[in-house]
Amino acid sequence: MSEQLGPEPNDEELYEHHKVVASKGQEPLRVDKFLMNFIENATRNQIQKAAKDGHIWVNNVVVKQNYKVKAGDDIRVMFTHPPYEFLLQAEDIPIDVVYEDEVLMVVNKPPGMVVHPGHGNYSGTLINALLHHCKDLPNNTSDRPGLVHRIDKDTSGLLVIAKTEAAMTFLAKQFFDKTSEREYIAIVWGNVEDDEGTIEGHLGRHPKNRLQMHVYPEGDEGKEAITHYKVVDRLGYVTVVSCKLETGRTHQIRVHMKYIGHTIFNDERYGGERILKGTTFTKYKQFVENTFKILPRQALHAKTLGFVHPVTKEFMRFDSELPEDMANAIEKWKHYAKHIE
Incomplete structure (x- = not known):
């Protein structure tokens, strides 16, 4: 007792x-x-x-x-104090603004930046930076100012931020209705067999490790999740793929790619930080370790984002360059792949 x-x-x-x-x-x-x-x-x-x-x-x-x-x-x-994520402070943190007008902005989030405060990350987040950049951001349904959607801490890339209540409602509906466009670039372990394909499988919390998501293929648990992928480059023991989201579930690409046997390179939460494909040679092991150092996070970048503007009703599409760490890792694999017999 x-x-x-x-x-x-x-x-x-x-x-x-x-x-x-x-x-x-x-x-x-x-x-x-x-x-x-x-x-x-x-x-x-x-x-x-x-x-x-x-x-x-x-x-x-x-x-x-x-x-x-x-x-x-x-x-x-x-605890005797409220959760820190509800005590939001504006912080003068530089942000890469790709586009901005009166009702919305598009930002390019660097890897390593948390999108919103939570346990262990109470400051230095994108929301802290946005509150300094913009006054009176509208709250979403989770009381998070400006956020229409989110990407993981160690995923880089594009996010749209709503600056008015009307823009928040209009943009959120597009994500809900699956009419927004989102393309990610990922490096995954193994040689992806098909040039393109679709992964379907409901996503829910893992029954034992609640920090992971899990595929429920029968749809008996979780929420519907659909990912369309296309091979961009085959580099021997890894493949560069483009993934387009039809739905936007937590860790969707990370879990779906693992589900088909191609875990994202250096994705620690899902086992991608181990050597999953390749040889037993010491030189190969050293090469992979060096590549992990160049890219010390999961190899995932939100490259393209498209949506209808809340006011002009025009379709807007934004594209971003691969961040340096991912581009360098791909170059290293390209060089290595030339020497694989």
Whole structure:
């Protein structure tokens, strides 16, 4: 039985930062290990400190870090301050503005920049930069100013930002109705067999690792997800592909490409940071390690973005160059591929 250490979690001075209900099939697992699979960017030390300080509650009772989570447990992380992501501060951070008018802007996000604040990333995000650049950005349905859509921290590329409520509604509907255009360039492991194809498979949270998404091919769980891909360049043990999104689910391209056996190069969350194709030669291993250093993130770039303008009703299409790290990695693979017999 867990030890009671403090007030009930509905105490008005406590704020809920995370809430998870353990699934029916949950095997007994220490609460600190369990939460590692749910809280993005949190370290084991941070979670253990939260437990030590009495901030982890299970079924309305404070527990220690060695508490064993079981099926049906209601786990909450509670602090005496509101979640930092709701305390948005404008920050003078340079942003690459590709286009801007009175109602919207298109920005080219560099790799490594988080789009919106969340656990472990409370400042330095694109939203912090946008709040400095623009006054009175409208909130989306998740209370995130200006955001019509998002891309992952280590994905680079184009995003459209709404500057008025009307633009937010008009642009969001295009993404919902699948009429916006989004093309990504990716480097994936292996030689993709078909020159082009379509990947279909509902996406939902992974049953065991909640930081990953998972394909449910029967459509019994998750949401519909469709990705169209086309081979751009075959480079021996990797392939450069263009992916066009019909839907825009979390980690969609990353999970769909892994699902067909072609994990994105250096995608740590989905196993792409290991050598998945190639030879056992030491020289090859060294070559891949060097390429990982050149491109220290998943090889994914949001290259093209198209949508109908909320006011002029004209279709606008924006294109961006591959960032230097991806372009250099492709050049290295091109050079290597020439020497593969």
